[in-house]
Amino acid sequence: MADVRDEVETLLARHGREAGHYTVLGPDPWLVFFDQGREGFIGFLEGRRVVAAWRSPVCAPGVEGELVARLARYATSRRKYFLALEVSAATMRAAEALGLPALWTGVESYVDLAHWSLAGGRRQKLRWARNHAAGLGVTWREAHPLERPEDRAALAWVESAWKAARPERRTDSFLRTDYLELATLRRYFAAELAGAVTAFVVCTPINATGWYLQDLVRLGDAARGSLEGALALALDTLRDEGFETVSNGPLPFWRPDEGRQDPHDLGVVGRRVLAFFDHQYRFSGINRFRSKLEPDRTEALYVVRSRGVITPGVARSIQRLLNRGA
Numbered sequence: 001m002a003d004v005r006d007e008v009e010t011l012l013a014r015h016g017r018e019a020g021h022y023t024v025l026g027p028d029p030w031l032v033f034f035d036q037g038r039e040g041f042i043g044f045l046e047g048r049r050v051v052a053a054w055r056s057p058v059c060a061p062g063v064e065g066e067l068v069a070r071l072a073r074y075a076t077s078r079r080k081y082f083l084a085l086e087v088s089a090a091t092m093r094a095a096e097a098l099g100l101p102a103l104w105t106g107v108e109s110y111v112d113l114a115h116w117s118l119a120g121g122r123r124q125k126l127r128w129a130r131n132h133a134a135g136l137g138v139t140w141r142e143a144h145p146l147e148r149p150e151d152r153a154a155l156a157w158v159e160s161a162w163k164a165a166r167p168e169r170r171t172d173s174f175l176r177t178d179y180l181e182l183a184t185l186r187r188y189f190a191a192e193l194a195g196a197v198t199a200f201v202v203c204t205p206i207n208a209t210g211w212y213l214q215d216l217v218r219l220g221d222a223a224r225g226s227l228e229g230a231l232a233l234a235l236d237t238l239r240d241e242g243f244e245t246v247s248n249g250p251l252p253f254w255r256p257d258e259g260r261q262d263p264h265d266l267g268v269v270g271r272r273v274l275a276f277f278d279h280q281y282r283f284s285g286i287n288r289f290r291s292k293l294e295p296d297r298t299e300a301l302y303v304v305r306s307r308g309v310i311t312p313g314v315a316r317s318i319q320r321l322l323n324r325g326a
Contacts, residue, residue, distance in 0.1 A: 001030050008032060011041060011058050016207035018055045018088065019108060019214065019247040026181050028174045033070050035063050042067040042084075045174065049317035051075035053084040054174065056091040065094035068304065072100060075306065081314045084304040086250050095304040102302045109248040109295035113239040116246075118232055122294045126228045129292075133191070133225030140233040143188040143200065145180065154197040155179050155188065162217045173322050177202075177215045187211070189234040191218075191226035198222035201230040203238070203246075210245035211238055216289070231293060248290050250301055 001008070005025065012021055024030045024043035032041045040059020045052050051074065057067035068084060068091060075082035082100070084091065092102045118127045145152035159179055163169040169177065179188065179202050190200040199218035203211045213234065218227045235246060310318075 001025075001032065004032065007038070008041060008043075008058075011039070012205070013208040015040060015058045015060060016205070016210075017058075018086075019204075019206060019212035019249040020055045020086070021058055021206055022182060022185065022204050022212075023054060023174055024058075025185075026174060030174075033067060033074070035059060035066050035070075039063070040067060042071050044071055045321055046078070046080070047317040047321040049314050050081045050083060050321060051078065052082075052318070052321055054086070056084075056087040061090065064088075064091045065097060068095050068100070069098055072098065072306070081310070081317070082304075082306040083318070086301045087304055089300050089302070092302040092304060099307070100304050101307060102304045104300060105303050106250055106252040106254050106301050107298040108250050108301055109290070109293070109298045111235065111246045111248065111293065112296040113235065113243055113246060115296065116235050116239045125292045126232060129225035129228035130232050131225070133223045133229050136193070136223045138191050138193050138198070138223050138226050138229060140189065140191050140229045142233070142237060143190040143197070145188060146183055151188070151190075151197075152180075155190070155200055158197050158200060158219055159217050161219055165220050171323055175322060177217065179215065179217070186214075187234070187237075189230045189237070191222065191230045193223060193226070199226040199230055201227070201234050203234055206245070206247055209243055210247065211243060212247045212249060213290075213293075214249065227289075228292065248293050248295060251290060254291070 001024070008024060012025075016022065024032065028045060030043050030045060032043050034041045040057055040063050042053055042057040045054070051071065053071060057064050059067060071084070072082045084095065086105060087095075096102055117123065118130070143151040143155060145155050156179070159177065163177070179200075182204060185205055187203045188200055189203070190197045192198065199222045201213055202215035202217070204214045206212050213231060216227055216231070238246060
């Protein structure tokens with residue numbers, strides 16, 4: 001990746017559309033395949049028995065099929081199972097045209113910053129929570145851990161305490177929470193009480209005009225509404241600076257009008273894998289908090305995979321890839 005990092009970053013700014021696209025710039029052993037004209041790419045990780053892409057290809061609309069096909073052929077040549085996780089409907093349709101099965105896995109929700117405001121009934125849960133915290137003396141500000149050592153120490157302490165509260169949060173997979181990764185690209189919005197940071201939100205780009213509310217971290221005894229206030233400050237700031245869109249990230253197996261929905265065609269082993277990650281990442285809790293930020297639009301998400309059932313060996317490889325070090 002190091003030799004093409006600048007090229008990848010340029011394409012992300014131009015064609016990134018989904019939360020997590022910038023993960024490919026992180027320290028994990030990411031590989032990329034470009035399309036024929038090097039105007040798009042698909043990033044992936046390779047495990048012992050699986051080749052896995054995270055999110056859709058980063059490319060102009062209509063090129064998804066070329067990149068999915070290339071990665072699927074590569075997985076076949078390596079005799080490994082192919083997965084493309086949390087991809088868009090356009091990518092799903094391109095994959096199905098190639099004969100690859102797909103499974104609905106939830107939605108990604110977006111806020112249109114041009115119309116963002118805490119006013120009105122749609123945002124009242126966030127507004128009430130923030131006002132409750134403000135009444136207790138909580139304040140909010142943008143933090144700068146690369147410029148202010150005191151911010152760096154405060155965020156590090158809160159993240160450490162947050163991870164210590166639940167051992168499963170200490171995963172070292174690419175899905176980990178690590179506020180300093182991609183720190184030159186990220187922005188941080190913190191809640192403080194009596195001068196001490198108690199919660200913070202980490203924002204990561206999705207492209208040149210949009211951001212992802214990626215990591216939401218709080219102390220267990222933080223005042224109710226502390227994190228909601230940090231979210232509101234992030235959205236206010238990004239709106240005022242002229243950005244267009246914020247993604248609230250994937251909501252696994254969640255329908256905005258119906259709540260949690262269970263998948264039905266993963267097979268016995270596949271359902272066990274899902275149950276493992278549901279326990280690990282607590283999808284219901286994530287969805288319950290993030291759904292407080294009512295979206296302006298949602299996009300369906302899918303997993304695209306190799307034909308055939310997920311074997312126990314493939315399941316173990318997926319778990320190691322997505323849950324290393326937990």
